[in-house]
Amino acid sequence: MHASAAPSTVRDRLQSNTLWSKHKALIISYGMILVILLIGWIRHPNFISAGNMRQQLVLASFLGVVAAGQTILILTGGIDLSVAWNINFSAIMLTKLAGNENTFGAVTWAILAAVMAATFFGVINGLGVAYLRIPPLVMTLGMNTVLLGLTTYYTKGTPQGTAPDVIITLANKRIFGVPWALILWAIISVAVIFMLRRTTLGANIYAIGNNVKAAYLSGVPVQRTLVICYALSGFFAGITALLLTGYSNQSYFRMGDPYVLPSIAAVVVGGTSILGGSGGYAGTIAGAIIITLLTNLLSIENRPRADQQILFGLIVLVMLLIYGRERKARQ
């Protein structure tokens, strides 16, 4: 990044600061959206109708919000596999605490408690990763299993209650033609991009992802930053839980499962390196939209789920081969 102020090798000089070399991943991923839209438009003119686009963007916002946390973690070189049941636990808490009544107090308490619970489990992940140095994959995988058990324990097998009205509005209703969910996603996007690019926390995140020991020696509070990142991922999982619960008016088992691997795929398709230290949320937004549009296109085409999965895997692989490659070994 900025460290290579004086280009020393031929390779560095070749990689000059052209628009293409600096934003290759962004250009490719946003170009990919156009390609999908074009293919969809040719095959099904209704695909790019305003109604469908709005609907798809709302669906993409659910994925985009989980992927915000995932982006932050992947930038530090971590990962969060616990989002599935973190989403689910907090959704189930929301509907159970809100009950079937819509009193202001109950609803506020339910929303706060649901998001705080999700953030709390994020903090636990962060403590394990930062202070005990448990590999993020294992820590969040274990947390996911614990949360799966906690959810079934808490509900005795049947989720209760319905989504409060305000949450249903958030996920389904529009204001001046713009869905509330999209407004929320836009606010989160601006906040995350600002945080990553303009704040010390953001700089620390990139520094940890590039080289954790160098970051520590340069005075980055590594462990505290990691805990904050995992807490943020939990927080965004909680927000996603609100949106998903509102969208389907209820909570149910396995509602978070379809968001784990796609959230990682969205980050990677958006050009963030799985090794950490390079990329950003702007790419992830494109990644979330690509994945949502593709899923929609394939279901319009009436392809079975099997084909969706296969194509999905192929696209991630192709995107990886285009820009996810590491430097040639031992250079």
Added chain:
Amino acid sequence: MSAEALPLQPHRTVSKPPIYQRFGRVFLAYGILIALLFVYQAKSPHFEQREWRSIANSGMTLTIAGMGQTLAVLTGGIDLSVGPMVALSNCIIASTGDEQNPDRGLALGISLALIVGALGGLINGLLIAYGRLQPIIVTLATGYIYGGIALRVRPEPGGFVPYNRTNLLTDLQWDKVPRALFVLLGLVIFWLLFKRTRICTNIYAIGSSADAAYMSGVNVIRTKILTYTLVGFFAALAGVFLTAQTASGDANAGLIFTLNSIAAVVIGGASLAGGSGTFIGTIAGAYVLALIPSVLYFFDFYRQRPLSQDLYKGSILLAAVAVGAIGILRQRNRLDRL
């Protein structure tokens, strides 16, 4: 101390740490396993041979899948396509079943499944080694693909598996010894022999430091390709055992083995950073995970909330890694704690 005396100082990295330090996590895993077996035996009202059979069978699929995952983890990588590959193998075998000629159908299915498994692993290896991509994300993507193919092969659960043949793997031999134990013995012998080969040394070397391994003349690319091919093969083999257990094909039945195999490897004491761990530990890890629900079943607090087994599984996984991580807090140098 004079300068000449310095070379006589034994270098710290040369001396091997004591055995309890090197295999502490493996001992811990076997400790948990023995404790679970003890509780099971004490609580079970009629503890007989068939109990041994069900215990032996319950962890076998995971053990075989864990064999492959151990190899991937030893190189410092990971394979997230293990579960989908178990599912694909399971679907292939159930779909080639032939009621007229069960033996031929089964032989065809098993050989096809094993070839597909090795081939899928080979593709993973080629992408990782030549594509210079991270194993976690490559296998995430190929896992989608293999899972999709499994769904194509068998969109609905079912298929034909000759029941009297599956007993060959899952029943008791001489009415006493679970046949799964022979499979386990075979795997252990394979591991002990494999450990002596140069390939396995190279796998450990790459996991410790890929750069140092390359400098020492290890063919990193070939070793990685071979490793992931083996991972795919063992995943398919796990699918064979799963088919023997369930006697049907289901594209979703195998998926849990991705995360469970990683958990088994980790409980078994391997380091996800690579270079340290052993299949012997993974066996304990797999059987610990398989035994937890059966043991919990004997307790009232569990029977009231029978769906909460994952709470205990996850807690044991986290406790096992946390105990292993305690050493990090004793590091004096704070840089080494990172």
